[in-house]
Amino acid sequence: MFVKRVLCAACGTEGTASDMFDAEGQALCQRCVEEAGRGKRVERMIDSTICARCGRDEGSRDLPRLGRLPFCEDCTRAVRNVPYPNWLRYAFLGLLMVAALAFVRNQRFFSAYAQLVRAGRDLKTGRFDQAVSKMESAARMIPESADMAAEVNFLKAIQFVQQDRSADAVPLLRAYVAAYPGDANAKKVLLQAEIGAAFESADYEAFLEKSLVLAGQEPNDPRASAGVASAYACKYAVKGEEEFARQARERLEAARKLAPPADPDFEEYSQRIEYRLATREIISRTEYHRRFPNGWRPEGSR
Template identity: 30%
Template sequence: MLQGKCQQCGATGALNTFKGVDEHLLCPRCTQQSVEQAKAQRQSLEVVNILDPTICYKCQMDNGSQELPLVGGLPFCSRCREALYERPFPQWLRLSLIGLLALLAVALVHGKPFFKAGKDLVISERLINARRYREAIPGLKATLAVAPDCEKCALLLAKADLLTGDALNAQKVLVSHREGRFEKSELADEVQTIFRRASQAFNKSSQAGKLYKDKKWDEAARLMREVVRLYPESTLLAEELDTAESAAAFDRKDYDSFLRIAEHAFQVHPDSTDHAGMVASALACKYAVTGDPAFRARSEEMLARARQLAASSPADLAREKEFEERTRYRLDSREIIDPDEYNRRFHPEKKGP
């Protein structure tokens, strides 16, 4: 046990009976006097207990002059310190912990789809920022399936669809979210701008279709070039441009351009029966005007390729049969006539190509 000496009266005694009064060590009697005097003078006084580091805080064991280790700022003997560290948790606390763990397990099971959706959203957003739009679409669709009210998910999916040329699906995504209503945001403004551009392109495409129907091939091709410049992401519109330009080239008897356009279209769509047939038709035109047997041989090869591509589809087979018949007539007669004239001569029951 340590001894203390009063800094006011000089009295000595056990340190733990002393008090700290305004940073002065005082005995109990002087402490009482100082407190009473402060009250009378209405002054504040700071009084703190003095701990003897040689006496155990719990069992009061006296360790002589040797200080005990501190735990939480308090001295404890080895036995009390061991009991302090090995104190068992109360039963109610253990039961509460078990209950919380059970609730956590249930929450994890039921929340697993949402955790995955959150992960998919983060990954998809990174892909979009890297302009890998097509790769981002599956993750965004999966996220929307779990969280259909997620506005950011809908906008990101619409953006990815628009920038991969699928404006129709983008429109479905946007309309399905609160009937197309979105909070004002930078992302919403960006998607709206892209969608407006795509809408303008499809409106012009519709106008070009009317020109095509009226056999105004050059005008239709010029308008479709504007369409593709406006919305270059759409492969569908690019195909319509190829169709319009090939028809215009055929009409003005520019068979070199007709062949170039047809070959480019088939290169882009190597599994298309119609594009293979277009190449065969263009090669037949070149044979008809030049008589070069190499063009005829290549046309025959492309007709065979078109038949092969159409084999699995009755609809494709029907179309292939029609254009092969016209192409073979061109190869055999070396006469170039359009589908309408061909049908007028050989299939008067048909009204169109």
């Protein structure tokens, strides 16, 4: 089995990547990190040939990354096929896992780490507001960390999307993607936010255009296919052209075939699309839930 090995920049000792530390781009062993890493931002190195989710060893081949973590192809698909918004939560947890490895022997860094751990717990249970607050607190403790500030903005962007404020999320995500251009997962989050912003601004042409792009990138994602149905349903609601309704229903049926059985997230989304087709009324997700806390069904099907 191939194990990625790295030389310590201070003493020349060779060790596995997972046993070494990264001190601002300098590889250091456990013995040298105390002295040579003093005053630097230090993180445990990650072996880019081993999947962070399943532990699969890819030999000498570096794996693509989601967030900052290496994932094999199977795990990449598994993460991306988790229904929205859960897959976003998973993506950010990947960033958080790496951030939690950082350590510096200084009280404020330990305090920041403690806040990170608490934020991670909130994130796992969907308490985004609390997680954002704790992440912001951690970022204030270590203002020199550009990575931490970026991660806070990433989480805030997710929060905005969930609050039907995608337009506020877009600039934060564009800045994140500019800082980490290799993060394919962040690019998908950005595209999702741009789709949401187009819907919120009633730009249904852009809504359809960007939804088609996402569906093309993720042909096996039921949510992406349903997004195209949602866009066509908006165009039908505005213009009343039956062709748009037909395409919306076709896309929604195709999405149903891709969705797992009895998926509550997908069922809720499909109900909102069906409501739009039945009533030609376009309402936000928040308004839909206010009106129909138990979901919506056409008259006669209850």
